[in-house]
Amino acid sequence: MGEPVMAPERTVTLRVNGQTAAVTAMLDTPLLLVLRNDLQLNGPKYGCGLGECGACTVTIDGIAARACVFPLSGAQGREITTLEGLGNRQRPHPVQQAFIDEQAAQCGYCMNGMIMTAKALLDRIPQPTDAEIRQELSGNLCRCGTHLEILRAVRRAARQTS
Numbered sequence: 452m453g454e455p456v457m458a459p460e461r462t463v464t465l466r467v468n469g470q471t472a473a474v475t476a477m478l479d480t481p482l483l484l485v486l487r488n489d490l491q492l493n494g495p496k497y498g499c500g501l502g503e504c505g506a507c508t509v510t511i512d513g514i515a516a517r518a519c520v521f522p523l524s525g526a527q528g529r530e531i532t533t534l535e536g537l538g539n540r541q542r543p544h545p546v547q548q549a550f551i552d553e554q555a556a557q558c559g560y561c562m563n564g565m566i567m568t569a570k571a572l573l574d575r576i577p578q579p580t581d582a583e584i585r586q587e588l589s590g591n592l593c594r595c596g597t598h599l600e601i602l603r604a605v606r607r608a609a610r611q612t613s
Contacts, residue, residue, distance in 0.1 A: 463527045468536030478524035483507045494534025505564030505591030515571040534563050546570045549608035555600035564591040569605045577613045
């Protein structure tokens with residue numbers, strides 16, 4: 452038996468947070484690794500590596516996606532937004548501000564996924580019901596149990612953005 456054949460690295464042009472960036476990596480590299488290691492974006496977190504916890508959530512063309520299982524090859528030519536692309540300390544996005552106002556964060560493990568998923572939901576459904584919010588956020592694991600505060604934050608963001 453011979454050595455496994457490695458796929459060659461390719462240069463891929465990405466559009467992340469409104470900026471264009473060229474990265475060189477294997478096409479099956481998880482987008483999360485490129486965002487964190489090559490582009491130094493720390494909003495999306497490495498959690499489970501299986502697309503189960505939501506910590507790595509970004510939006511791709513406005514749809515919440517798990518960057519840990521999304522291959523680099525699928526990201527070219529698409530608009531990728533990370534937590535850093537929503538707002539900053541001086542001007543937080545309304546969803547970010549709602550999470551601050553409702554004190555919805557404790558340990559921070561789930562915050563990236565909760566905020567990015569909520570943003571994608573509100574873009575699609577500006578006034579979601581509690582059932583829609585719960586359903587949308589159900590794939591994001593929260594270890595410290597701020598579920599009620601998170602629900603209030605999404606409701607507040609819906610009021611502020613409509």
